[in-house]
Amino acid sequence: xxxxxxxxxxxxxxxxxxxxxxxxxxxxxxxxxxxxxxxxxxxxxxxxxxxxxxxxxxxxxxxxxxxxxxxxxxxxxxxxxxxxxxxxxxxxxxxxxxxxxxxxxxxxxxxxxxxxxxxxxxxxxxxxxxxxxxxxxxxxxxxxxxxxxxxxxxxxxxxxxxxxxxxxxxxxxxxxxxxxxxxxxxxxxxxxxxxxxxxxxxxxxxxxxxxxxxxxxxxxxxxxxxxxxxxxxxxxxxxxxxxxxxxxxxxxxxxxxxxxxxxxxxxxxxxxxxxxxxxxxxxxxxxxxxxxxxxxxxxxxxxxxxxxxxxxxxxxxxxxxxxxxxxxxxxxxxxxxxxxxxxxxxxxxxxxxxxxxxxxxxxxxxxxxxxxxxxxxxxxxxxxxxxxxxxxxxxxxxxxxxxxxxxxxxxxxxxxxxxxxxxxxxxxxxxxxxxxxxxxxxxxxxxxxxxxxxxxxxxxxxxxxxxxxxxxxxxxxxxxxxxxxxxxxxxxxxxxxxxxxxxxxxxxxxxxxxxxxxxxxxxxxxxxxxxxxxxxxxxxxxxxxxxxxxxxxxxxxxxxxxxxxxxxxxxxxxxxxxxxxxxxxxxxxxxxxxxxxxxxxxxxxxxxxxxxxxxxxxxxx
Numbered sequence: 001x002x003x004x005x006x007x008x009x010x011x012x013x014x015x016x017x018x019x020x021x022x023x024x025x026x027x028x029x030x031x032x033x034x035x036x037x038x039x040x041x042x043x044x045x046x047x048x049x050x051x052x053x054x055x056x057x058x059x060x061x062x063x064x065x066x067x068x069x070x071x072x073x074x075x076x077x078x079x080x081x082x083x084x085x086x087x088x089x090x091x092x093x094x095x096x097x098x099x100x101x102x103x104x105x106x107x108x109x110x111x112x113x114x115x116x117x118x119x120x121x122x123x124x125x126x127x128x129x130x131x132x133x134x135x136x137x138x139x140x141x142x143x144x145x146x147x148x149x150x151x152x153x154x155x156x157x158x159x160x161x162x163x164x165x166x167x168x169x170x171x172x173x174x175x176x177x178x179x180x181x182x183x184x185x186x187x188x189x190x191x192x193x194x195x196x197x198x199x200x201x202x203x204x205x206x207x208x209x210x211x212x213x214x215x216x217x218x219x220x221x222x223x224x225x226x227x228x229x230x231x232x233x234x235x236x237x238x239x240x241x242x243x244x245x246x247x248x249x250x251x252x253x254x255x256x257x258x259x260x261x262x263x264x265x266x267x268x269x270x271x272x273x274x275x276x277x278x279x280x281x282x283x284x285x286x287x288x289x290x291x292x293x294x295x296x297x298x299x300x301x302x303x304x305x306x307x308x309x310x311x312x313x314x315x316x317x318x319x320x321x322x323x324x325x326x327x328x329x330x331x332x333x334x335x336x337x338x339x340x341x342x343x344x345x346x347x348x349x350x351x352x353x354x355x356x357x358x359x360x361x362x363x364x365x366x367x368x369x370x371x372x373x374x375x376x377x378x379x380x381x382x383x384x385x386x387x388x389x390x391x392x393x394x395x396x397x398x399x400x401x402x403x404x405x406x407x408x409x410x411x412x413x414x415x416x417x418x419x420x421x422x423x424x425x426x427x428x429x430x431x432x433x434x435x436x437x438x439x440x441x442x443x444x445x446x447x448x449x450x451x452x453x454x455x456x457x458x459x460x461x462x463x464x465x466x467x468x469x470x471x472x473x474x475x476x477x478x479x480x481x482x483x484x485x486x487x488x489x490x491x492x493x494x495x496x497x498x499x500x501x502x503x504x505x506x507x508x509x510x511x512x513x514x515x516x517x518x519x520x521x522x523x524x525x526x527x528x529x530x531x532x533x534x535x536x537x538x539x540x541x542x543x544x545x546x547x548x549x550x551x552x553x554x555x556x557x558x559x560x561x562x563x564x565x566x567x568x569x570x571x572x573x574x575x576x577x578x579x580x581x582x583x584x585x586x587x588x589x590x591x592x593x594x595x596x597x598x599x600x601x602x603x604x605x606x607x608x609x610x611x612x613x614x615x616x617x618x619x620x621x
Contacts (some may be wrong), residue, residue, distance in 0.1 A: 085113040101184035143172040170194030382444040392484030416490040417452040421473035431469030459512035472508035
C-alpha cells in the first residue's frame, strides 16, 4: 500500500487523485484497516503539499536568479525600475505593483505595473506618513490585508484618492536599501482583501534586495557617465580654448611683427583682413568713412552713435541687408581713437571677432606711437622756431641752421602772426593750421600764444584770409620781416599788438600793427619814452600834488573830460559832492593853468591820459 502512495507522489498525482485513491482503498478494505488508510492518505497529502512548496520555492529562487541576472544587464534607469515592478507583480501574482524612491524628505512613485489610472505615477508621499512611510522609517517590511480600512496608520488625502481609484485592498511594502542606505520602497497590491504570508514577504524582500543593488549600480553608472560626459565636455572645451589660445598667440605674434617692422595702422588693418579673410577697415569718425564702407554708411554711423552713447559697450554687431557689420572700438587711456569694422555675409565667427578684438590694442598702440612721434616732431620744431625769434644765433651760419630746423627759408620774407586765445591753445593751433595760407607756412605754440610764420603775404592779405578760430583769440599781425633779427623784432611787434588790443579792451579782434593808429606809439620803447616826457610836461605838477596830498586829481580830470565837462555827471561818477568836485577843479586850474578847459587842449589831455593808462596796463612790455 505504501508503495502505491509513493508511486503516485513520484508521478506528481494531484490532490484529487490522491483523495480518489484513498476512497477506493477504504471501500475495499476491511473495517479495521480504514484508520490506517486515512493516516497514510494524510501523510501522502502532507508530503505532496511539502513537495509543491519546495517546487514553488525552487521556481521562485530560479526566477529570482534570472531576475537578478537580468537586472545587472540593464543600465537605463527608467527601464530598470519598470522591469522591477513588472517582475514583482508576476512573482507574487498580485494585481498591482509600484516603486517609490526618496527625493529629499519625500517619496515619489516613479513607476507602476497594472495600474488602472495615472494617479499613482508621480504621486508624492511625505517621508514618514502612510504605510510606505512606515516601511522607509523603520527599514522593515509592512503589510495590511485592507489598506483603505486600516486605522493603524495615517491616511493621506492624495494617496487615499489614488488608492480608491485603483481599488487597492491587500498591500505589502518592503524597503529598498543597500549598505544600510534606504533608497525607497517596493509595493505589491491586491484589489481584494489578502493576508501576505512570510514566504511572500521574504520573496518580495529578496526581489527588493536585488533591485536595490541594481538601482544603486544604475545610479552610480549614470553618475559615472555624467562625470565622464562632463570630463569629456571639459576636455573638448579645454581643447577648443587651447587651440583658440594658440591661434590668439599666433595672431598676436603676427601683429607684433607688423609693429616691429615699423608698420602702422594700415599694415595692421591689412594683417587683420588677411587673418579673418574678410574686409577690415579702420574709421576715425563718421565723417571719415572710406569708399569700401560707403554702401554701409548708415550702419557705420549708427555704430558710432551706439558706442558713443554707451561707454561700457566696446563691440557690437549690426545687420544691414545681407551684410553683417562687426565693430570694435579702439581706445587709449579712455579716449576713443576710432573703430575697427569687419564686413561679412555671414555672422562673424568667434575667431574672426577675436582677431578684431586683438587687433584693436595694436592699432591703438600704433596710433599713440604715431601721435607721439608727430607731437615730438611738432614740439621740437616749435622749440626751434621759438629759439629763432627769441634768441637768434650770433653768426649767419648758425642762424641759417636755426631757420632750417624751424622749417623756414632764411631768404624769404615772412609776416609774423601772434594769436592768444583765452584757453585751448592746441585747438586754436589746429584751427589756424587749417586756414589756406601759402606753402611753407609754419604754425607753432609758445606758452599761451600761437605763432604763425606766413611767407609771401602782406598783413592786409593775411587779415583778409584769416578765419577766426572758435576760441576767438586776440590776433596781432606784424609787418613782413627777413632774417633772424628781423623775425625777432616782428614777433615782438605782433605780440605787443596783441597786448595793446587786450589793454584797450579789444579782445578777440584781428589787427595789424600798422592799423593801430595813434596807439602804435605803445609798440616802441621810444614812443613810450616820448609819451612819458609829454606827460611830465603837461601833467607833472598835478601828479606831484596828487602824490603829496593823496587827492585823486588825475582821475578827477580824466572823469571830467570823459563826461564832456559836465559837473553833475562827473560828481555822480566819482561819488563825491559837487562842492568837492569844484574844489578839485580849482586845484587843477592852479597847478596846470585854466587853458586845459579849451576844447583842443581838453582833447589832447584826454588822449594823453588814455595813452598813459594803456602804458600802465602794458607794464614792462
